[in-house]
Amino acid sequence: MHTSLPGANKLLRFERLTPSYITPTAIPAEYESLIIPAAGTYFREDRESEILSQNINFGPFSLWTHDIWANKNIVVCPFIPSQIWSLHGIYEDSLHLENTEAPSYLLEEKEFNLFNLPSGIHRIPIAAGKKILSIHINIRQDTLLTMIDEFPGLAPLTKLNRHDPGPLNTYPYHSNPICDFLMEKLLSCKYPLKRAYPYLFRICIDLLRNVAAQEAAAHQPLMxxxxxxxxxxxxxxxxxxxxxxxxxxxxxxxxxxxxxxxxxxxxxxxxxxxxxxxxxxxxxxxxxxxxxxxxxxxxxxxxxxxxxxxxxxxxxxxxxxxxxxxxxxxx
Missing domain, CATH: 1.10.10.60 (Homeodomain-like)
Known part of the structure; x- marks a missing residue:
């Protein structure tokens, strides 16, 4: 079932071959507390919305955060240049991901999903007045496989497989208190790049390990x-x-x-x-x-x-x- 609503399209690039970050001084002062100094930033604003995107490329994977304020009805259109797996979490509200090749999928607040995202443009309608925080860890399936020797806890994620667009996981992963703790540390990190890089890298690994453990226990009931x-x-x-x-x-x-x-x-x-x-x-x-x-x-x-x-x-x-x-x- 699709949940389309009329609104201006807002292109949101998930990956860029050539980054074109803006300087922090170009971002309005009211958003200063949201800035992760180690990340490259993008900011755009108009009468329909404000969008603050932040990115760190760790090599084997990349981290993206998107703070989105919808002043009017908008349709965020994530652009994927090439097929990726993306661990996606959403905070502050719930949304629907739309794809012409798959059913609409509910992105529930404080839940994570590991998506297979083909290249192209996807659609996420956001109603006027909503504010959302969207988190992505983007990685290629073959890269994830190469990381198992160093981080064996990621192994359950490598066993997932899906050729069509959509979530690889059968059940959403919960942003449990440990995930919330990791996200708090990530979003509040004010260290400069060289000191933040290993710290934030490890937070991403521990977040991936947590959802991998949830995947391994997906069929075990809560006693x-x-x-x-x-x-x-x-x-x-x-x-x-x-x-x-x-x-x-x-x-x-x-x-x-x-x-x-x-x-x-x-x-x-x-x-x-x-x-x-x-x-x-x-x-x-x-x-x-x-x-x-x-x-x-x-x-x-x-x-x-x-x-x-x-x-x-x-x-x-x-x-x-x-x-x-x-x-x-x-x-």
């Missing part, structure tokens, strides 16, 4: 106990996020939250797709990286605060997590 203990698991998540500098064992966490470590670990993964250990390591690495960039305390002090046995061990782990040192492909 009754997991549903009943949702508040407890959300409290655990909030605690780990705020205390990311501390080391915990699963047994300790089980004792703190009045359950067994095994039960807590199972329910955490049911809700958030990844393990407690994965989230603790991810948030700890982010915490350390942020402190390193601020340069207000010594490396030895950071190692002490984050409970590493020594500074060298901490630096090795952070380097491994952010520098992609096992492969020169992404340097």
């Amino acid at each position: 009754v106990d997991s549903v009943l203990n949702t508040n407890n698991i959300l409290q655990l998540f909030a605690y780990l996020r705020e205390q990311s500098f501390k080391k915990h064992t699963i047994t300790q966490l089980g004792y703190m939250f009045n359950t067994t470590g095994k039960k807590l670990a199972f329910e955490f993964k049911q809700h958030f797709a990844v393990s407690i250990h994965d989230f603790m390591h991810m948030s700890r690495m982010m915490f350390i990286y942020d402190l390193m960039q601020k340069q207000v305390i010594s490396m030895d002090e950071i190692a002490r605060i984050t409970e590493f046995p020594n500074t060298l061990n901490m630096i090795m782990q952070v380097t491994d997590y952010y520098a992609c040192s096992r492969s020169t492909t992404y340097q």
Whole structure:
């Protein structure tokens, strides 16, 4: 079923062979808080809409964010120069993706889909008064396959296949609290390019890993106990996020939250797709990286605060997590 509404067409390029970014000073001051300094930016405004697009090309994949304000009814027309896979998430509202070769598809707020997008122009009607934030990680299928050795958690996504336009996933992926946490870190990153590049690269990888874990568990039902203990698991998540500098064992966490470590670990993964250990390591690495960039305390002090046995061990782990040192492909 199509949901077309009349409105001015607004071409939105998902990829460009020759970038033509504008300078941040050319963007109105009211949008300054939305700027990711490491990204190249595009901005256009007229009486129908304002569109702020930001892009970072990481090599194996590219990241795009689009903030779109519809002052009147518009039809955003994403242009795809060549066939890609695109992990797409939408925030702040829901929309319909239209394609002449496929049924209209609902883009639900705070959900992700991995789309097979052929070259050409697609249509997304947006009603007057709507504001949406659209996130894309664009990658080629063959490139994703080459990344498995370094990031084996991406493997479930490589098993998807579809030749016609549309989502490769059977069920939408949820922007669970860990995805929201990653998106918050991505959109608020104010580091200059050289310092932001490994940080944002890893955020994209962790986001892809989360949806890959959701894909792997797509046919596993959410157990009754997991549903009943949702508040407890959300409290655990909030605690780990705020205390990311501390080391915990699963047994300790089980004792703190009045359950067994095994039960807590199972329910955490049911809700958030990844393990407690994965989230603790991810948030700890982010915490350390942020402190390193601020340069207000010594490396030895950071190692002490984050409970590493020594500074060298901490630096090795952070380097491994952010520098992609096992492969020169992404340097």
